[in-house]
Amino acid sequence: MRTDVGNFFIPSNTVHNITEEDYQKTDLLVQATKAFARSTNQCVYIIDYYKQNFLYVSENLAYWCGETADTIKSFGYQFYMKHVPENEQQMLLEINKKGFDLFNEIPCDKRLDYTISYDFHIIHGKKLRLVNHQLTPMMLTPDGRIWMALCTISLSARNTPGYIIMKKADEKGFYEYSLEKHRWIKNESITLNETEREVLLLSAQGYTMSDIADRLCKSVDTVKACKRALFAKLEVRNITEALSYAINYRLL
Template sequence: MITEQDFFFSENEVKTVNEDLYNRLELLIRSTEAMARSLYQSVYLIDYYKKGFLFVSDNPSFLCGRTAKEVQEMGYSFYMSNVPEEDQKMLVEINSNGFKFYEDKITSEDKYRCYITYDFHLINQSGKKVLVNHKLTPVQMTPDGRIWIALCVVSLSSKKKAGNVEFHIQGIPRYWSYSFESHRWKPQEKVELKPEEKQVLTLSSQGYTMNEIADKMCRSVDSVKFYRRNLFERLEVKNITEALSYSAIYKLL
């Protein structure tokens, strides 16, 4: 059985943090709270020194029927109560191998530009499993480069199953995907969109119809359909909603 302590190990251990530093976190918490008010996603802060949650927004997609205060007080026990057991094991493996990769492979210059993304199920208040996407990025680090405070953003996933683990560094043309079969990280090249594909995506996100997009691009409807079809194939998605979600995750626009 997975316990809270299974999420902590040598790679994410923070041995000491001066209490004066905690007194300086008020601005970070207030800024995170303000950001959460403008997002549809749930946002929370993990404290790896105290091994709990520093802040939890009141956006409902992460709370599973609880209040933000209740989830913050629960900390990692929230996962024990609201994540299926098979996904708990997956999260422990992601946590372990993600931090090992971060510590062993990422230079100190790149550590603040990293984020990891993956999908897992939450059990909501009605007992149904909901697949969510979870992104984690460091916001406060110790002098030796350990993550002290991490920002997490939770939203509904566009995928069909749990997993889909990827490690990104902002500004570089590749990322790494994690294989649960080999338990290894594999380098991948990011997709580069053509100008027409970006325009189709941008106009679609603004709610324009196919005919309206064709008019704005000064192209035929068949040309727009061609751009969309190629876009779907390159991104390996089935519709424009999935394409927009993919583009947001990979920052293609």
């Protein structure tokens, strides 16, 4: 089934009555986003739901798809048509529809606190890269619709597309969307204990298993057991994926 760009812009989030004076207020927003993009390896872009395009695209997105930032900005939502596998485009449409359905149930004064996150592949030539994509509202209309949204892309810690969650900042619970049942399910967030956090942070700093055991005053076997339990908890295969997961989902 061919994906139509217009399907991403659904009636429940149709934005009206934005003026040129309103757009002048976005200059500071774009400058702040550019500064953020310079400070991170994540790809960053801003969706404009009024003009139905991209307001800003960071240069490092070129690494993922082989296009310049200006070209991607000119594509707008055609970027997904060109650089996401066709079967996953349908997944993105479902996420978009069901995400807005849930978002519109949230009280207007709480909506800026939520982020939706999901994994999909980006096509670069003959290569596929599985990435984690997070979308956070930046500016709302007076009636609570998303006008501007900040999007970030980083390497996924998982092996397959999906894993769709919507989460409020600093809240333990989160919503997970089931592509099989086509509905949102309320879950409890994963939490790390102090030892698991220390093992992850020390691993990120390049310490060996023996070094970590010495610094934590534990045996190497205890550190190994901690890592195994951590991988099982996060459903990852190695320390690199565990770190990526912990960073993407703010567990550290």
